[in-house]
Amino acid sequence: MKDLSLKRVVLGAAATLITAGQVTSASAAPVPRTGTTRQPMSDALFTGPLVAPNATALPAGHWNIEPYVVDSIQYGQFDNDWDSHNTSNSHAYRSVTLLEYGFTDRLTIALLPSFGYNVADEGPDSQGVQLGDTTLRMQYMVHAFSEGSLLPTVALSYAQNFPTGKYDGLQGHVAxxxxxxxxxxxxxxxTQDYFWLPNGRILRARLNFTYTFADADASVDGVSVYGTPAGFNGHVETGDSYSADLAFEYSLTRHWAPAIDIVYNHSQGGVIQGSRAADGLITPVRSSSDSSESISIAPALEYNWNKHYGVIVGAEVVAAGRNAAATVTPQAALNIYY
Known part of the structure; x- marks a missing residue:
């Protein structure tokens, strides 16, 4: 199907949300209608949306632990013209746990180990639960939001991805x-900011930007996640990527909060280069891939018992894309703060 119309739907939804967000900020006069009460910030409980990280630092000595369970279902593929084509379904089950610690009142350190199990559309499934890559993130809060402030919370982040998961030497077990x-x-x-809607309730917004680059090429031997065949020996140069995420959470009640992320991702093309040994011959191999981009939305519903415990359930849907996988990713997480 043509995804140009789908892009218009997604962008229209984003425009609607942005319009809804054009309300008075904390620095302006109270906006609640006559007879309504301006919700105190302490009354609004949030877990955070599915995708956008929190710009606010953890207080020194405190932990935030958030284990996720995820099922990424690929049902299609977007081509270079933003058209989608159906494929056989595959499932990528993942468990990712966010372990955050407040090192100081401005510096937060996070570790994100991951595990998973793949159900392939063709060939055997994973032989068991496998270890994925591991991320270590350091985040420094430059400015903290307070009521009456003109500036949102602003933080700078640096994350390192460590290649702890299997990726090559996968003969017979690509999954x-x-x-x-x-x-x-x-x-x-x-960034993170707070807005008060005309009914007095709080709308919390996040706007995040990231840029990822490889520190070195990946050495590849044999069958790999990059589609290289048996007998291949060489390296893969992955392209840089960047993303933007606009997220909203609405404090419906003290305990309930609907949330949504609108995410844009762009990845440069990569290059595979090396040689393949087969039938006594060594053949040079070189291939490249085009850049890709996608627009996804991730609606969710949060429930918070108190400031220490909350849950979030939702799904991220790739609504439009170019040279990208068409996926639906249901997920749930438990948030624990102490």
Missing amino acids: DGLGSGVLSSTVGLF
């Missing part, structure tokens, strides 16, 4: 590959 083989760095700018 065991959960890693990238690439040591990569991600720099980010995170």
